[in-house]
Amino acid sequence: MWDYTKKVYDHFLHPRNVGEIENPDAYAEVGNMACGDALTLMLRIDKATQTITEAKFKTFGCASAIASSSVLTELLVGKTIEEARKITNQDIAERLGGLPKEKMHCSVMGQEALEKALAEYLGEEPPEEHTDHEGVIVCKCFGVTDAHIAKVVRENNLHTLGDVINYCKAGGGCGQCHPDIEDIIRQVHGGSVVEQAKPADGKKILTNIEKITLIQKTIEQEIRPQMEADGGGIDLIDVVGNKVLVGLRGTCVGCRTAQFTLKHAVEAKLRELVDEDIFVEEVKQ
Amino acid sequence: MSVIYLDNNATTKVDPKVLEAILPFLQEDYGNPSGMYTFAGKIMHYIDTARQQVASLLNADPDEILFTSCGTESDNTALMAALESYPEKRHIVTTRVEHSAILNMCKHLARKGYSITYLPVDREGMIDLDELNASITPSTAIVSIMYANNETGVVYPIDEIARIVKAKGALFHTDAVQAVGKLPIDLRKTPIDLLSMSGHKIHAPKGIGALYVRKGTRFQPYVIGGHQEEGRRGGTENVASIVGLGLACEIAGSHMEYENTEVKRLRDKLEKTLLEKIPSSLLNGHKDSRLPNTTNISFEFIEGEAILLLLDEHKVCASSGSACTSGAIEPSHVLRAMGVPFTAAHGSIRFSLSRYTTEDEIDRVIELLPPIIERLRQMSPFWHKQASQTS
Numbered sequence: 001m002w003d004y005t006k007k008v009y010d011h012f013l014h015p016r017n018v019g020e021i022e023n024p025d026a027y028a029e030v031g032n033m034a035c036g037d038a039l040t041l042m043l044r045i046d047k048a049t050q051t052i053t054e055a056k057f058k059t060f061g062c063a064s065a066i067a068s069s070s071v072l073t074e075l076l077v078g079k080t081i082e083e084a085r086k087i088t089n090q091d092i093a094e095r096l097g098g099l100p101k102e103k104m105h106c107s108v109m110g111q112e113a114l115e116k117a118l119a120e121y122l123g124e125e126p127p128e129e130h131t132d133h134e135g136v137i138v139c140k141c142f143g144v145t146d147a148h149i150a151k152v153v154r155e156n157n158l159h160t161l162g163d164v165i166n167y168c169k170a171g172g173g174c175g176q177c178h179p180d181i182e183d184i185i186r187q188v189h190g191g192s193v194v195e196q197a198k199p200a201d202g203k204k205i206l207t208n209i210e211k212i213t214l215i216q217k218t219i220e221q222e223i224r225p226q227m228e229a230d231g232g233g234i235d236l237i238d239v240v241g242n243k244v245l246v247g248l249r250g251t252c253v254g255c256r257t258a259q260f261t262l263k264h265a266v267e268a269k270l271r272e273l274v275d276e277d278i279f280v281e282e283v284k285q
Numbered sequence: 286m287s288v289i290y291l292d293n294n295a296t297t298k299v300d301p302k303v304l305e306a307i308l309p310f311l312q313e314d315y316g317n318p319s320g321m322y323t324f325a326g327k328i329m330h331y332i333d334t335a336r337q338q339v340a341s342l343l344n345a346d347p348d349e350i351l352f353t354s355c356g357t358e359s360d361n362t363a364l365m366a367a368l369e370s371y372p373e374k375r376h377i378v379t380t381r382v383e384h385s386a387i388l389n390m391c392k393h394l395a396r397k398g399y400s401i402t403y404l405p406v407d408r409e410g411m412i413d414l415d416e417l418n419a420s421i422t423p424s425t426a427i428v429s430i431m432y433a434n435n436e437t438g439v440v441y442p443i444d445e446i447a448r449i450v451k452a453k454g455a456l457f458h459t460d461a462v463q464a465v466g467k468l469p470i471d472l473r474k475t476p477i478d479l480l481s482m483s484g485h486k487i488h489a490p491k492g493i494g495a496l497y498v499r500k501g502t503r504f505q506p507y508v509i510g511g512h513q514e515e516g517r518r519g520g521t522e523n524v525a526s527i528v529g530l531g532l533a534c535e536i537a538g539s540h541m542e543y544e545n546t547e548v549k550r551l552r553d554k555l556e557k558t559l560l561e562k563i564p565s566s567l568l569n570g571h572k573d574s575r576l577p578n579t580t581n582i583s584f585e586f587i588e589g590e591a592i593l594l595l596l597d598e599h600k601v602c603a604s605s606g607s608a609c610t611s612g613a614i615e616p617s618h619v620l621r622a623m624g625v626p627f628t629a630a631h632g633s634i635r636f637s638l639s640r641y642t643t644e645d646e647i648d649r650v651i652e653l654l655p656p657i658i659e660r661l662r663q664m665s666p667f668w669h670k671q672a673s674q675t676s
Binding site for chain 1: 407408586587588590591594595598616621624626627628631663664665666667
């Protein structure tokens with residue numbers, strides 16, 4: 001069991017500022033259900049004084065994700081934009097009396113949401129949020145870029161691969177990127193600058209997480225309603241690279257034309273809206 | 286407010302009668318059974334009795350039972366014994382949903398050059414027996430398939446599986462840690478070569494397990510040391526726990542019917558009511574072929590740890606397939622293998638009952654859980670979006 005502080009418990013059991021703001025001045029969504037945590041942050045900002053007057057959140061995640069979001073909203077109310085921009089994940093963790101190191105990524109998620117919301121409000125590019133297109137994706141499982149890893153390593157003075165996994169999830173999946181992450185740690189502490197390659201053709205490259213989200217959305221909004229109209233159904237099971245694994249439900253199970261539907265409706269739609277290299281496979285029930 | 290313990294697949298309360306039987310061996314009767322004096326020599330008699338009690342529960346011969354330190358050691362020993370006995374065979378067949386004592390040993394063996402087949406499971410957690418049959422080759426040393434799954438309680442058709450494996454000429458091992466004491470097992474009828482069990486899942490202490498090795502099965506020790514257990518497992522006998530395991534097996538045998546009627550009735554009540562009362566909840570695992578004490582339910586759009594900690598506020602103990610740590614892209618290898626969509630897998634909760642579970646406790650959980658789920662869903666950014674789409 002996690003050794004949570006009383007503060008974490010307090011914010012988990014009695015979260016402050018849960019909810020939504022109608023027509024918020026600043027808004028950000030970070031994380032994803034596939035990763036196990038996600039946060040929606042909404043802010044009301046007084047234009048004259050550039051002060052945050054109201055902050056609300058909704059969080060999907062564990063106790064420390066909920067507590068981090070709650071404490072973040074508490075930190076924000078009454079702050080000016082300039083003051084709010086200085087809030088780091090460590091401020092969030094400190095205000096909670098500390099977090100277990102395996103849970104530090106929850107505080108990072110809070111900081112990411114804040115950065116994203118303020119950048120959107122100010123009309124800026126999101127600075128170094130890990131799902132942006134700055135830098136090269138190092139951790140393909142969680143879609144974390146080298147720039148983001150370097151930032152987290154620098155700001156939290158991290159020295160080991162385990163720390164990086166705990167703080168930003170990078171490297172927590174298949175493990176293939178571990179040597180790259182170790183290189184980044186060495187570069188940061190050796191003082192050398194991490195080179196940031198940009199995609200050559202300027203085309204938007206999706207991170208794995210963005211891709212999964214988009215696939216899920218496409219299935220839910222474009223594909224499932226049609227199939228449900230015919231008494232069938234479809235669930236997204238997994239995404240491995242460009243392979244999309246789905247399960248067929250209802251009358252689709254055992255239907256002779258199911259394979260046809262899979263190729264010509266599901267795959268075609270995903271190729272059109274997500275990525276032209278996608279192929280779809282059925283996971284048999 | 287007392288603890289409501291519904292995590293009996295993790296570990297169980299030591300039966301007070303078992304505790305009473307154990308204590309003398311931690312106090313006055315501390316002799317080493319190998320000693321050449323009556324004070325120690327008499328201890329062997331108690332170990333023999335325990336071996337008989339374990340064998341009776343499985344309808345096996347006492348000579349076929351060896352005591353180990355835990356279920357993991359039994360599992361590891363079974364695989365290694367098979368590989369060492371048949372060095373020319375370098376293939377293992379198992380499933381994607383085994384306990385880590387099998388899965389991580391297989392991963393380790395894969396790094397050493399063995400080839401491993403991990404059989405997939407369907408949405409209800411079942412394996413395909415034709416696929417099993419096709420996967421066994423002349424170079425398969427051992428097939429290891431669990432009797433019942435710890436997370437979902439799914440029970441595999443072990444009798445049929447054992448016959449398929451034996452017809453193909455490989456050794457058959459089953460990890461029966463969750464099944465022993467809950468399901469009748471007859472090793473004179475089912476051609477299982479090796480079977481693992483653990484004490485602390487059946488109201489004996491932690492730190493004791495047993496491995497059944499069918500007479501005539503080639504065997505090599507895994508823990509190498511003294512002559513104990515007929516040279517099949519080194520190390521001074523854990524006398525107190527062995528005595529406890531023996532008695533726990535005897536008591537489990539006499540409660541088998543209760544387990545499959547009354548415990549099952551309470552489990553069914555809990556499961557049925559929660560699925561009815563809570564929208565967007567679904568059962569993980571086969572509806573019928575399941576341990577009588579286990580239910581695993583997913584509550585969509587929320588996360589398991591948060592549910593557990595809110596239950597903990599009311600001293601209710603359960604567990605979750607979701608391990609929310611940094612590296613947890615996979616909520617649980619079992620649910621993932623079953624293809625549970627990740628909207629549901631993160632919010633899975635396992636309740637596992639025992640003969641000590643009361644109706645009042647079940648009623649209390651039925652009353653407590655729905656508002657907890659609702660409270661977390663009100664906090665979840667996915668809940669209203671999804672609810673409006675699916676309604």
